[in-house]
Amino acid sequence: MKFANFESRLVLTHNPAANTQKVAIVTSVSEAIKRWQSLTRISPIFGVEGAQVKSPATYTFPGEKQIIFLGPVRPDLAIQQCSKRSTVWLTLGLFNVVIVAADPEEGEKLREWATDADIPWERWRTANGTIESVDSGGHRREHQSVEWRDSLAALSDGTYGEELQDAVHEYCTLMASSIARSITSAKVLTPDLLRLAEAVEAIVLKVGASQGDGRYVALGQMLTVNAGLSRFSSQTFAGTSAIRQTECHYWTHSLMGVGIATLALRNLIRFIERTLGEAQLPVRFGLLRTKTKDVPNLSTTDMPNDDPLGRVELAARAAPKLIPLLPYFSARDGYRSTELSISAPLSVICSCRSRSWSLTTLTHEISHVVIRAILGDLIPDLHNDAQLDECFQLLERGTVGPSVFDEIRRQTLFSIGMMEKTHSGRTGDMLITRPILQHMIQRWRHEVDEIMVHVFDYMYFYGRNTELYVAGIWASWGTIPNVRSRVKEYVTRTVCAVLALHHRRGGNAEDLARVQVQSALTRLVGSGQGGRYVNEAISYLSDDWATIRPRVAARRGLVKIVASYLFSETIATAVRTESEVTGGTGDREGYSLKVRELDAKAISNPLRFTEIYTEANEANSIDSAWMLYVLAFGVQPDAN
Amino acid sequence: MLPLEYILKVGRLLDQTGESRPGFLHDEKANLEGNGSGTEACTIPAGEDAPEATRKRHEKTITLRLEYSEDATTGDVRIVQK
Numbered sequence: 001m002k003f004a005n006f007e008s009r010l011v012l013t014h015n016p017a018a019n020t021q022k023v024a025i026v027t028s029v030s031e032a033i034k035r036w037q038s039l040t041r042i043s044p045i046f047g048v049e050g051a052q053v054k055s056p057a058t059y060t061f062p063g064e065k066q067i068i069f070l071g072p073v074r075p076d077l078a079i080q081q082c083s084k085r086s087t088v089w090l091t092l093g094l095f096n097v098v099i100v101a102a103d104p105e106e107g108e109k110l111r112e113w114a115t116d117a118d119i120p121w122e123r124w125r126t127a128n129g130t131i132e133s134v135d136s137g138g139h140r141r142e143h144q145s146v147e148w149r150d151s152l153a154a155l156s157d158g159t160y161g162e163e164l165q166d167a168v169h170e171y172c173t174l175m176a177s178s179i180a181r182s183i184t185s186a187k188v189l190t191p192d193l194l195r196l197a198e199a200v201e202a203i204v205l206k207v208g209a210s211q212g213d214g215r216y217v218a219l220g221q222m223l224t225v226n227a228g229l230s231r232f233s234s235q236t237f238a239g240t241s242a243i244r245q246t247e248c249h250y251w252t253h254s255l256m257g258v259g260i261a262t263l264a265l266r267n268l269i270r271f272i273e274r275t276l277g278e279a280q281l282p283v284r285f286g287l288l289r290t291k292t293k294d295v296p297n298l299s300t301t302d303m304p305n306d307d308p309l310g311r312v313e314l315a316a317r318a319a320p321k322l323i324p325l326l327p328y329f330s331a332r333d334g335y336r337s338t339e340l341s342i343s344a345p346l347s348v349i350c351s352c353r354s355r356s357w358s359l360t361t362l363t364h365e366i367s368h369v370v371i372r373a374i375l376g377d378l379i380p381d382l383h384n385d386a387q388l389d390e391c392f393q394l395l396e397r398g399t400v401g402p403s404v405f406d407e408i409r410r411q412t413l414f415s416i417g418m419m420e421k422t423h424s425g426r427t428g429d430m431l432i433t434r435p436i437l438q439h440m441i442q443r444w445r446h447e448v449d450e451i452m453v454h455v456f457d458y459m460y461f462y463g464r465n466t467e468l469y470v471a472g473i474w475a476s477w478g479t480i481p482n483v484r485s486r487v488k489e490y491v492t493r494t495v496c497a498v499l500a501l502h503h504r505r506g507g508n509a510e511d512l513a514r515v516q517v518q519s520a521l522t523r524l525v526g527s528g529q530g531g532r533y534v535n536e537a538i539s540y541l542s543d544d545w546a547t548i549r550p551r552v553a554a555r556r557g558l559v560k561i562v563a564s565y566l567f568s569e570t571i572a573t574a575v576r577t578e579s580e581v582t583g584g585t586g587d588r589e590g591y592s593l594k595v596r597e598l599d600a601k602a603i604s605n606p607l608r609f610t611e612i613y614t615e616a617n618e619a620n621s622i623d624s625a626w627m628l629y630v631l632a633f634g635v636q637p638d639a640n
Numbered sequence: 641m642l643p644l645e646y647i648l649k650v651g652r653l654l655d656q657t658g659e660s661r662p663g664f665l666h667d668e669k670a671n672l673e674g675n676g677s678g679t680e681a682c683t684i685p686a687g688e689d690a691p692e693a694t695r696k697r698h699e700k701t702i703t704l705r706l707e708y709s710e711d712a713t714t715g716d717v718r719i720v721q722k
Contacts, residue, residue: 199644206648217655221647269641277641299709302716320643339642339650366641373642376649382656396702398721414719417706430706433699445657506715553708557719 001076003090003596003622004047006057010091010098012244012255014039015130021244022129023067025059025089029252041247043239043256044350045098046090046625048598051079054087061100061129066107069095069122069243070114072186072263074633075598081113082106092349092625093239093256094186094263095122096632111137120185122241136241138184148194152176155201160210160218167222168204174229175200181233185240186259189266192324196340199323200225213383221340225326228341232328236262250329250346258329261349264631265327268359268606269342271635272366275574276460277322281566282373284312288405288565297400298411302504303564308404310568325369335476337365339372347479351619353595353627355475355529358614360607363461364473367453374566375449378409382438391441392434408561413437415557416444422554451496451555455562458497460572461607466498468611470520471529478531487533491517491540492548496555500563503556510552514541529617577605593634596626602636609634 008025011032015022025045026032032042047055061067070078071094078097079088085102101107107123114121115137122136156172159165175197182189203221208214231249238248238257248257288308296304326341333343342365351357380387394401394410401407417430420440432440454473462469477483477490495513502509518541521534540548591612593601603609613627642650705722 199647202644203648203651213655217651220655221651273641280643282642282646299718299720302711302714320645322641322643323647325641339647339654369641372650372653373646376646376653379653379657381652392700392702395704395721396700411719414706414721417704418719421706428705430704431701432704433701435699442657445653504714504716507710507717509715509717553717556717 001051001079001598002049002594003598003626004049004055004057005622006047007621007625008045008047008057008089010043010045010089010255012039012041013037021131023061023124023126023131024129025056027058041255042251043091043093043248043253044621044625045256046622048075048079048088048090051076051088052084053079053082054085055089056087059087059100061126063128065126066101066104067124067126068099068101068107068110068114069097069124070099070110070119071096072188072259072632073097073114073117073119074600075629076600077117078110078119081110090625090629091239091256092253092258092260092628094236094259095120095239095243095256096260096629120241122243131244134242134244138241139187141183145194148179148197149176151197151201155204158204160204161215163215163219164204164210164222167219167226170226171200171222171229174226174233178229178233178237181237181240185237186263188263189236192266192326195321195323196225196326199340221338224338225340227333228326228328228338228343231330231343232262232326235259235329250349253349258349260632261329261628262327263633264628265329265342265344265359265362267631267635268362268610269325269327269366271606272363272575273322273324276366276370276571278319279568279571279574280314280319280322281309281370281568281571282377283320284309284314285374285566286377286405287312287314288408289403291404292402295400295402295404295407298407299400299414303560305564307568307570308565310570334480335361335365337368339369342366342369345479347619348624349628350621350624352610353614353623354616354619355471355614356479356531357619358472358476359610359627359631360461360472360614361476363607364453364457367457367460368449371449371452371456371566375445375452377405378412379441379445382441388434388438392432392437395432395437408565411557411561412448413441415555416440416448418554418557419444419447419551422550447555448558450493451558452562452566454493454497455500455559456566459500459563459567460575463572463576464501466501466516467520467523469497470494470517471524474521474524474534474537475529475531478533484533484536487536488540488544488548490533491537492551492555494537495541495548495552496559499552499556499559503560503563509556510549513552514545514549517541576608593630595623598626598629601634603630603634604636606631606635 008027009032011024011026013022014037075090075097082099083102087100089098090096101110118140120138124131125133152172152175156169160168179193182193203218209218234249235257236259238246239255248254328343329346330343331346334345336343347357352359380391401410458469495517498513498516499509502512505512521538525534707720707722708717709720710717
C-alpha cells in the first residue's frame with residue numbers, strides 16, 4: 001500500500017441561501033478559488049494505491065454517503081477495516097484517514113472499531129455532498145487529571161502588573177484550549193502540554209517576575225510561549241471535532257489542519273530530547289564548578305580529550321525533569337528555537353524531503369537550546385555585581401581559574417577579548433573595567449553562541465562529516481531571503497565548525513579547515529545543490545581569506561571548548577544509532593523503507609531516517625507527506 | 641528539553657544580551673575604539689548615553705594583553721594572558 005501519485009483538495013463550501021455546507025474533492029486550488037465564499041475551507045488530500053480500496057482524484061460524494069474521518073491512526077490499520085467498495089484518502093490533519101463507507105453498515109462498523117480502539121472519529125452523513133448530520137467521538141475520558149483547570153484559573157486570577165497581565169490571560173486561555181483539545185483529539189500530546197504548563201506557571205510565579213527587570217524577562221518568555229501555542233493550537237487542532245467549527249490559519253490547510261506534521265515534528269524533537277536532552281549536558285557542565293582539584297591551565301596545556309563531561313557523575317536524584325519543547329510551524333520564524341519552543345518553516349510541510357527544507361536543519365536549533373543553557377551559566381548575570389566581579393577577578397588574577405568551570409569561563413572571556421581585538425583592528429593591550437567587560441559580553445554573546453552551536457551541531461548531529469554538514473547548512477541558508485550581506489559571517493562559522501577536526505594541528509589548522517570547506521562547497525556547486533550563496537562563499541574563501549583567517553583564529557578557543565568539554569562520544573553515539581536497520585549498508589544504510597510506501601516498519605532514530613531520506617533537489621509534496629507519516633507513526637511506540 | 645532552572649537562566653541571558661549583532665560600530669552602548677597611539681586602549685565616551693558606571697572614574701581598570709601561543713610539541717594554539 002502506498003501514496004497514490006496525486007494530491008487533490010478537499011473543499012468545504014457554504015451555501016448561504018440554503019444555509020447548508022457541501023464537501024467535494026477537486027484537483028486544484030484554483031478550482032476551489034473560482035467558487036470561493038466567506039466560509040470556504042480547503043486542505044490537500046492524498047490518494048492510496050495497492051490497498052484494494054477506491055481512491056479517486058476527484059469526487060463529488062454522489063447519493064447518500066457516510067464520510068468517516070479517523071485519526072490520528074496508522075492508515076493500514078484503518079484501511080484493514082474497509083471493504084473493496086470503500087473509498088479512502090489520507091490527509092495531513094489529525095483526522096488523517098477519510099473513508100466513504102461502502103454502505104451504512106460499514107459506516108457503523110468503522111465507528112465501532114474506532115471507538116473500541118480509542119481513535120477519535122467524526123462522521124458526516126451527506127446527500128450529494130451536502131452535509132445533513134454529524135456525529136463524533138473523541139478519546140475515552142479515563143484517568144484524566146482536571147487539576148490543570150484549577151492551576152490555570154488560579155494563574156489567571158493573579159496580579160502581575162500591566163505588562164504581564166494581558167500576556168498571562170492570553171496564555172491561560174491558549175493553554176486551556178490546547179490541553180482540552182488534546183484530551184479529545186490527540187492524547188499523546190497532553191502530557192507534553194501539562195509539563196509545559198507547570199514550567200510556565202513557575203516562570204510567572206517566580207519571585208521577582210512581576211518587578212523591575214524580572215517583569216520583562218517573564219514577559220519575553222510569555223510572549224514566546226503565546227506565539228508558539230497560538231500557532232501550535234491552530235495548526236494541530238484545526239480539522240478535529242467539530243471539523244466545521246475549526247479553521248487553520250495556514251490557509252491551504254484551513255480545513256483539516258496539519259496535525260500529522262505536528263506529530264512528526266514532535267516525535268523528532270522528543271527523540272533528541274530522550275538522547276541528547278536526557279544526558280543533561282547543561283547540568284553536567286554546571287557541576288564542573290565542583291572540580292577544583294588539578295584544574296588544568298588551558299593557556300599552558302592542551303584541552304582534554306577524555307570526555308570530561310561524559311565522566312561527570314550525575315546522580316539520578318540530581319537529574320531534574322526536562323520541559324519538552326513546544327513544536328510548531330511558522331513562515332516568519334522559520335527554523336528557530338527558544339528555551340521553550342522550536343519552530344520549522346511552513347514550507348517543510350510540503351517540501352521536507354528536499355535538502356533546502358530538510359527537518360535535519362532543526363539540529364542547529366536544538367544545539368542552540370543546549371548551548372544557551374550552558375551560556376546561561378558561563379555568562380554571569382550582568383546586573384549582578386558579585387557575579388560580574390567574579391569574572392573580572394578571573395582576568396585580574398591572571399592565573400588559572402579556581403575550578404574547571406572557572407577556567408573554561410576564563411578562556412571564553414579570552415576568546416571574547418580576541419574577537420573584540422580582531423574586529424576592531426586593534427593590536428596591543430586593552431584596558432578593561434567592569435562596565436567594559438559587561439558591554440563586551442553583551443556585544444559578543446550572540447556570536448559566541450553561534451560559533452559554539454555550529455561546532456556542537458557539526459560534531460553531534462553531523463558526525464563530523466564535513467560534506468554532509470556543508471551541504472545541509474548551505475542548502476538551508478539558500479532559502480533565507482535578504483542575507484547576502486551575511487555570507488562572510490556564514491563562511492566564518494562554517495570554517496570554525498570544521499576547525500573542530502583540526503584544532504590540534506598547530507598554526508595551520510585554520511588553513512586546513514578552509515581547504516576542506518572550499519572543497520565541499522565546490523562539490524556542492526558541481527552537483528547543482530547548495531543554494532544561492534555558495535558561489536559567493538567560494539569567492540570569499542578564495543579572495544578574502546586574509547580577512548577571514550584572523551576572525552576564525554580568534555574563535556578557535558570557543559571551538560576547542562566545545563570539542564573538548566561539550567562533546568561526548570557516548571552521547572553522540574546514542575544520537576546517531578538506528579537499531580531498526582536490517583543489516584548491510586546499501587544506498588539507504590540498511591533502512592528497508594521505500595518512499596511513498598505505507599508499511600508498518602518501525603524506526604528508532606527519526607533523525608537518522610530523516611537524514612537518509614532527505615535527498616531530493618526538488619520539493620515534492622507527496623513524498624514529503626510520506627516522510628511526515630513515517631515520523632508521525634513509524635517511530636517505535638515505546639520511545640514516545 | 642531543559643530543566644526549569646536553565647529555562648530561567650536562559651530567559652535572563654537573552655533579556656540581558658538580546659540578539660544584537662557583534663562588531664556594529666553604531667552600537668550605542670560602549671564605543672570600544674582604540675585611541676590610535678602606541679598603546680591601544682579601550683575607552684568609554686563620556687557622552688550622555690555612556691553607562692552610569694563610567695561616570696565613576698574610580699572604577700578599577702586592568703590591562704588585558706592577550707596573545708596566541710603555539711605549543712611546539714602538540715601544535716595546540718592557545719590564548720595566553722601576558
